[in-house]
Amino acid sequence: MSRPSLHKKERHKTLIEKIKQDPFLTDEELAEKFSVSIPTIRLDRLELGIPELRERVKNVAEESYGKVKSLQVKDFFGELLDITLGKYGISILQTDDSMAFEKTKIIRGHFIYSMAESLAIAVIDAHVALVGVANIKYKMPVYSGNKLVAKAEVKRQKSNNYIVWVKITEKQVEVFRGKFILVSLEKVDKK
Amino acid sequence: MSRPSLHKKERHKTLIEKIKQDPFLTDEELAEKFSVSIPTIRLDRLELGIPELRERVKNVAEESYGKVKSLQVKDFFGELLDITLGKYGISILQTDDSMAFEKTKIIRGHFIYSMAESLAIAVIDAHVALVGVANIKYKMPVYSGNKLVAKAEVKRQKSNNYIVWVKITEKQVEVFRGKFILVSLEKVDKK
Incomplete structure (x- = not known):
């Protein structure tokens, strides 16, 4: 000021x-x-x-979804904000009571996991990508109403294997981090 | 025969x-x-x-849910079949298209994760249990329509820390395994 x-x-x-x-x-x-x-x-x-923030976010989101190869918009958990395939991605999630334990209003882990997994899959530059291994850590409880920001970074690619790190923060505080090893199925036949 | x-x-x-x-x-x-x-x-x-199978499953499920302390029925992902708090639990999940990637009909990882996490939390003999760490491995793709059976075992308890292993099979074949480290919040204050 x-x-x-x-x-x-x-x-x-x-x-x-x-x-x-x-x-x-x-x-x-x-x-x-x-x-x-x-x-x-x-x-x-x-x-x-x-345009105002709301409109700006919508524009950015629409543009970002257009780039994703591995996921349909409806399969994405959270709102995609920015993405560069094969490199990084950002998404946000407005949590609410429907995602929380009734007793404590703490957001259930699997919703946070879903946000992270969606983003990890979306950043992969391939048409089909599956999670093979995930090592994840919930660092702080997230409460209903908290706004989450997820950032994913592709750390390594070796043929059709990818290592993606995802960090989720709430007001700059890290609440979750996960390492995902993904496999693209480009050359693998469907069962 | x-x-x-x-x-x-x-x-x-x-x-x-x-x-x-x-x-x-x-x-x-x-x-x-x-x-x-x-x-x-x-x-x-x-x-x-x-009674016939359908009815039997319902009876068993109702009895099992009655024992769970850490989760409401509506928060459980899958159908709980049997449970001994602090020891082990079994659940089933009938997968369908709503859980699958549109393109490949492969069930999305986070639904399998949710099944495992629900069971891991349910087996804990505490009123509030949160996942701290999870190391998970998806071993085989699961396709829409597949029926999954999850088995959880409490491997260790040390004060309010628990290690739970969850294995998920489809027709006796292991498709997922995860190690969850959970924390019960019995003594921790709400933020």
């Missing part, structure tokens, strides 16, 4: 860059970054033709 | 034992075991007051 506000032109340029780097910045966060009011940011977006 | 058929009384006695050992024996399987016709088995069951 203490930084001096940039000139409008300069701010517009930086705004475009910032949103390109992180399409999930809210108007509130942008206002704080630029030390201006929220209405100023709204006006900036309007002038620059940048 | 070549074994001589037992006398009725003897058969009745053995029938009761066999069904007690494995409540999921079908009339067809029983007929083959005793080298008699299927109607004979039906008549035997009727005389002995043993």
Whole structure:
């Protein structure tokens, strides 16, 4: 809040860059970054033709799903935000009561696992990819309502074997990490 | 089919034992075991007051769910067949297209994981149990329509830490195995 506000032109340029780097910045966060009011940011977006966060996320998601080869959109657990096949991917998940233990409101492990597995499969640059081995660790309980961000990274590929690491965070705190060994079935016959 | 058929009384006695050992024996399987016709088995069951397979499974399941402390019935993925808290458990899952990849009809890993995780949590003799670590291996692809049988065994308990092994088979062939390290939250406060 203490930084001096940039000139409008300069701010517009930086705004475009910032949103390109992180399409999930809210108007509130942008206002704080630029030390201006929220209405100023709204006006900036309007002038620059940048849609609001909700719309931006939708656009990014649609583009990302288009790239995935190994999964149908309906098979994806969570919302895919960004992906580069064979390299990395990001997804988000808004948890709710339907995913939680009734007694404790703690999100059941298998929902977190599903989020991670979906992303691990999606990042593989192959039409069919299956998990062979997974070593996973739940580091913190996740509660109903928490918003999760998953990041997957393809660590190694050797013929049709892939090693993918997935880390899930809630408000920057790591709640889950998993190492998945996947196999693409490109050359394997169906039973 | 070549074994001589037992006398009725003897058969009745053995029938009761066999069904007690494995409540999921079908009339067809029983007929083959005793080298008699299927109607004979039906008549035997009727005389002995043993309900048909469907009903038997339901009875066993209801009894088993009653014993579980850590999970609500609605939170259980699969059908629980037998359980001894702190020791072992068995569940079954009839897979279908809704659990499969559209392209290959292979059942998605996270459904198999969910079956295993549910059982691993259910066998724990505690009111709240969470998975901390899981090391899992998918050994064979499972196809839509396959019937899965999961068996869980509590291998070690050390204060509120538990090691549970889960093995899942399809027609006696192992398709999945997992080692789960669980933590019961009996003494841990909710966030």
